[in-house]
Amino acid sequence: MKIKVLLVAIAWTGFMQASVYASGDPANGQTLAMQGDGSGAPCAACHGPQGEGMAAATFPRIAGLDADYALRQMIAFQQGQRVNAAMTMNIDNFDEQQLADLAAYFATLPVPAPAAATASEEQLALGKKLALEGDWDNYLPPCSSCHGPNNQGVDGTFPGIAGQHASYLKQQLELWQQGQRTSDPVQLMEAIAKRLSPEQIEAVAAYLASQPAVAKQ
Ligand code: HEC
Ligand code: HEC
Structure with a gap:
């Protein structure tokens, strides 16, 4: 259990000084979402009319995401x-206040019910174990130790991951795993991801996607 305590301690010290962002105006965010940033596509072109995302294209659901997390x-x-490139191109003309408005708007949208799971019972059981109990033999704490009870998210630092595609x-x-995402200030997720096997990734993704999520603001 020492490792768990250590990881959580690292997590919190790393984020104590998280910056304070401007709070957003959801009404203006809705207008901006429909207009886009002038590059051509409104958010809905990829994230769907209600921010529900598109599983087939790996476009994430952004409805109900914590506003501070989405802004960051x-x-x-x-x-x-x-x-x-596609995502960046469609937001790079927005300033921080506009991004905060967009984040505030999508945070207010209801989260659709999860799609029916297509994974096998065995895969879902493995995924559930990783998500809620971890795999201590491989130094993997449960996802929920950082992502909150039932992986619903804690705040702008630890996002909800239940009910995502x-x-x-x-x-x-x-x-x-490939070192290509560095948005996590102290690289907690890189360490976690590098300990997951391809089978574990499939399983935990399938399980989390099958779980309902609640909207955050
Ligand atoms: C052309 C397609 C496209 C458009 C238009 C687009 N996005 Fe995205 N967005 C993506 C993709 C793809 C990702 C995931 C990219 C990745 O991680 O590789 C993403 C990721 C995100 C994320 C991160 C979600 C998370 O869970 O970490 C947010 C927030 C977001 N988009 C908001 C927006 C907003 C707001 C708009 C409109 C102003 C927008 N996007 C327009 C394709 C798009
Ligand atoms: C030690 C803490 C910790 C643990 C344990 C952890 N995570 Fe994370 N996770 C984070 C942090 C912090 C972020 C935010 C990263 C960022 O800011 O880009 C994150 C983000 C994510 C994201 C990106 C979500 C999005 O919408 O952009 C996914 C996916 C994810 N974690 C999956 C998992 C899975 C699956 C597990 C369990 C196998 C897990 N995490 C365990 C800390 C953790």
Whole structure:
């Protein structure tokens, strides 16, 4: 259990000095979401009319995401700690206040019910174990030790990951394994992802995607 305590301690000290962002205006965010940043596509073109995302294209659900988390991630795309040309191109003309407004708007949208799981019972059972109990033999704490009870998220630092598309969850874990996502200030997720096998990634992504999420503000 020492490792768990240590990881959580590292997590909290790393984030104590998290910056305070401007709070957003959801009404203006809705207008900006429909207009886009002038590069051509409104958010809905990829994230769906209600922010529900598109599983087949690994476009994440952004409805109900914690506003501080969504803002921090959009800044990470602008600054290059997350790299995705299509996403960055469509937000790079927004300033921080506009991004805060967008984040505030999507945080208010209801989270759709999760899609029916297509994974096998065995996969879902393995995924549930990783998500809620961990795999201590491989130094893996449960996802919920950072992502909160039932992985619903804690705040702008530790996001909800339940009810996100499996394709996107899998892709993000692989990006961390490859060292391509550096938005996590103290690289907690890189350490976690590098200890997961491909089978464990499939399983935990399938399980989390099958779990309902609640909207955060
Ligand atoms: C052309 C497609 C496209 C458009 C348009 C687009 N996005 Fe994205 N967005 C993506 C993709 C793809 C990702 C995931 C990229 C990755 O991590 O590689 C993403 C990721 C995000 C994330 C991070 C989600 C998370 O869980 O970490 C947020 C927040 C977001 N987009 C908000 C927006 C907003 C707000 C708009 C409109 C102003 C927008 N996006 C427009 C494709 C798009
Ligand atoms: C030690 C703490 C910790 C543990 C344990 C942990 N995470 Fe995370 N996770 C984080 C942090 C911090 C972030 C935010 C990263 C950032 O700011 O980009 C995150 C983000 C994520 C994201 C990106 C979400 C998004 O919408 O962008 C995914 C996916 C994820 N974690 C999956 C998992 C899975 C699956 C597990 C369990 C196998 C897990 N995490 C365990 C700390 C943790």
